[in-house]
Amino acid sequence: ALQSVEEALKRLEELLQELHVSSTKTGKEHLEAACSDLERIRKLKKEAEFLEASFRAKAASLQQ
Structure with missing residues (x-):
């Protein structure tokens, strides 16, 4: 599931780079918001990923 998220992120980043934003203030604000969302994602x-690794380690220690 996380791999498909990574693929979606890469595609979104490519689309943002290809986007020809008008010089209007609104267009720039939308692009900045999209980039901010991308960083949060x-x-x-x-x-x-950290939580998944942590849970796997915990599960492994419980199985021992």
Whole structure:
């Protein structure tokens, strides 16, 4: 599941780079918001990976 999130993030980043934003203030604000959202998603993904590893380690220690 996290791998598909990574693929979606890469695709979103590519789309943002290809986006031709008008020079209007609103267009720039939308792009900045999208980039901010992208960064938040990346941080959440890293947290999810950490939690997944932590749960796996805990499960392994309980099985012993």
